[in-house]
Amino acid sequence: MKKTMSFATLHFSIAFTVAYIITGDVIIGSLIAMIEPSVNTVAFYFHEKVWNSVPFLKAKQAFSRIKTVSFAVVHFSVAFTVVYLISGDALAGGLLALIEPSINTCAYYFHERVWTKYFAKQPTATLSHA
Numbered sequence: 069m070k071k072t073m074s075f076a077t078l079h080f081s082i083a084f085t086v087a088y089i090i091t092g093d094v095i096i097g098s099l100i101a102m103i104e105p106s107v108n109t110v111a112f113y114f115h116e117k118v119w120n121s122v123p124f125l126k127a128k129q130a131f132s133r134i135k136t137v138s139f140a141v142v143h144f145s146v147a148f149t150v151v152y153l154i155s156g157d158a159l160a161g162g163l164l165a166l167i168e169p170s171i172n173t174c175a176y177y178f179h180e181r182v183w184t185k186y187f188a189k190q191p192t193a194t195l196s197h198a
Contacts, residue, residue, distance in 0.1 A: 071183055072113050078175050079105040079112075086168040087151075096155065100164065104150040108172075111142045132184070136177045143169040143176075 084101030091097055119125045119135060128134055147169045152161030 069113075071187070072109060072116065074183075075112055075176065075179050076105060076109040078179060079108060079172055082171050082175060083168055086171060087164060090164055090167065091155075091160070099154055100151055103154065104147055104168070107150055108143055108146050111146055112139065115139050115142060129184075132177055132180045135180060136173060139176055140169060140173040143172060 080101055083105045084097055087100035087104075088094060088097035091100075115138070119129065119138075125135075144165055148161045148165035151164040152158055155161060
Protein backbone atom coordinates (compact mmCIF):
# COMPACT_ATOMS: atom_id res chain seq x y z
CA MET A 69 0.00 0.00 0.00
CA LYS A 70 2.94 2.37 0.64
CA LYS A 71 4.02 1.96 -2.96
CA THR A 72 0.51 2.84 -4.14
CA MET A 73 0.39 5.93 -1.92
CA SER A 74 3.78 7.19 -3.07
CA PHE A 75 2.71 6.86 -6.69
CA ALA A 76 -0.64 8.52 -5.92
CA THR A 77 1.12 11.62 -4.57
CA LEU A 78 3.23 11.86 -7.69
CA HIS A 79 0.20 11.30 -9.90
CA PHE A 80 -2.00 13.96 -8.23
CA SER A 81 0.75 16.56 -8.65
CA ILE A 82 1.26 15.81 -12.32
CA ALA A 83 -2.48 15.63 -13.05
CA PHE A 84 -3.22 19.04 -11.56
CA THR A 85 -0.30 20.73 -13.28
CA VAL A 86 -1.17 19.35 -16.72
CA ALA A 87 -4.94 19.90 -16.35
CA TYR A 88 -4.45 23.48 -15.21
CA ILE A 89 -1.97 24.30 -17.99
CA ILE A 90 -4.26 22.89 -20.68
CA THR A 91 -7.60 24.19 -19.39
CA GLY A 92 -6.43 27.39 -17.71
CA ASP A 93 -9.21 26.73 -15.19
CA VAL A 94 -8.38 26.02 -11.56
CA ILE A 95 -11.77 24.40 -10.88
CA ILE A 96 -11.69 22.01 -13.85
CA GLY A 97 -8.00 21.38 -13.26
CA SER A 98 -8.72 20.58 -9.61
CA LEU A 99 -11.65 18.30 -10.45
CA ILE A 100 -9.57 16.39 -12.97
CA ALA A 101 -6.65 16.29 -10.53
CA MET A 102 -8.86 14.82 -7.79
CA ILE A 103 -10.92 12.35 -9.80
CA GLU A 104 -8.56 11.03 -12.50
CA PRO A 105 -5.68 10.14 -10.15
CA SER A 106 -8.13 8.66 -7.63
CA VAL A 107 -9.52 6.31 -10.23
CA ASN A 108 -6.03 5.56 -11.53
CA THR A 109 -4.75 4.94 -8.00
CA VAL A 110 -7.39 2.23 -7.60
CA ALA A 111 -6.45 0.91 -11.04
CA PHE A 112 -2.77 0.99 -10.00
CA TYR A 113 -3.55 -1.03 -6.87
CA PHE A 114 -5.32 -3.74 -8.88
CA HIS A 115 -2.62 -3.59 -11.57
CA GLU A 116 -0.05 -4.38 -8.85
CA LYS A 117 -2.22 -7.18 -7.44
CA VAL A 118 -2.51 -8.79 -10.89
CA TRP A 119 1.24 -8.46 -11.53
CA ASN A 120 1.97 -10.01 -8.12
CA SER A 121 -0.50 -12.89 -8.41
CA VAL A 122 -0.40 -14.08 -12.02
CA PRO A 123 2.62 -16.42 -12.28
CA PHE A 124 3.54 -15.40 -15.84
CA LEU A 125 3.49 -11.70 -14.95
CA LYS A 126 5.16 -12.24 -11.60
CA ALA A 127 8.08 -13.84 -13.43
CA LYS A 128 8.38 -10.65 -15.53
CA GLN A 129 8.46 -8.23 -12.54
CA ALA A 130 12.06 -7.23 -13.25
CA PHE A 131 11.10 -5.99 -16.73
CA SER A 132 9.99 -2.48 -15.79
CA ARG A 133 9.29 -1.57 -19.41
CA ILE A 134 6.71 -4.34 -19.91
CA LYS A 135 4.96 -3.49 -16.66
CA THR A 136 5.04 0.21 -17.54
CA VAL A 137 3.37 -0.39 -20.92
CA SER A 138 0.61 -2.44 -19.32
CA PHE A 139 -0.11 0.31 -16.80
CA ALA A 140 0.04 2.97 -19.55
CA VAL A 141 -2.84 1.29 -21.38
CA VAL A 142 -4.93 1.36 -18.21
CA HIS A 143 -3.92 4.95 -17.49
CA PHE A 144 -4.72 6.32 -20.97
CA SER A 145 -8.16 4.69 -20.86
CA VAL A 146 -9.02 6.05 -17.43
CA ALA A 147 -7.69 9.54 -18.22
CA PHE A 148 -9.73 9.93 -21.40
CA THR A 149 -12.91 8.67 -19.77
CA VAL A 150 -12.64 10.91 -16.70
CA VAL A 151 -11.71 14.06 -18.62
CA TYR A 152 -14.43 13.47 -21.22
CA LEU A 153 -17.05 12.96 -18.51
CA ILE A 154 -15.96 16.13 -16.65
CA SER A 155 -15.50 18.40 -19.66
CA GLY A 156 -17.93 16.89 -22.16
CA ASP A 157 -15.27 17.60 -24.79
CA ALA A 158 -13.71 14.67 -26.63
CA LEU A 159 -10.85 16.87 -27.89
CA ALA A 160 -9.96 18.01 -24.36
CA GLY A 161 -10.32 14.42 -23.18
CA GLY A 162 -8.03 13.19 -25.92
CA LEU A 163 -5.45 15.92 -25.40
CA LEU A 164 -5.31 15.51 -21.64
CA ALA A 165 -5.41 11.74 -21.99
CA LEU A 166 -2.31 11.83 -24.19
CA ILE A 167 -0.24 14.36 -22.27
CA GLU A 168 -0.95 13.59 -18.61
CA PRO A 169 -0.58 9.79 -18.86
CA SER A 170 2.54 10.19 -21.00
CA ILE A 171 4.20 12.20 -18.26
CA ASN A 172 2.85 9.83 -15.61
CA THR A 173 4.03 6.80 -17.57
CA CYS A 174 7.57 8.16 -17.50
CA ALA A 175 7.15 8.96 -13.80
CA TYR A 176 5.79 5.44 -13.23
CA TYR A 177 8.82 3.89 -14.93
CA PHE A 178 11.24 5.77 -12.66
CA HIS A 179 9.03 5.20 -9.62
CA GLU A 180 9.08 1.45 -10.36
CA ARG A 181 12.87 1.46 -10.80
CA VAL A 182 13.47 3.40 -7.58
CA TRP A 183 11.00 1.27 -5.64
CA THR A 184 12.57 -1.96 -6.88
CA LYS A 185 16.11 -0.78 -6.21
CA TYR A 186 15.66 0.80 -2.79
CA PHE A 187 12.57 -0.69 -1.16
CA ALA A 188 11.66 -4.10 -2.60
CA LYS A 189 14.84 -5.80 -1.38
CA GLN A 190 14.79 -4.39 2.15
CA PRO A 191 13.34 -6.27 5.12
CA THR A 192 9.76 -5.40 6.10
CA ALA A 193 10.87 -3.54 9.24
CA THR A 194 12.88 -1.11 7.11
CA LEU A 195 9.98 -0.63 4.69
CA SER A 196 7.80 0.75 7.46
CA HIS A 197 10.13 3.76 7.63
CA ALA A 198 10.03 4.40 3.87
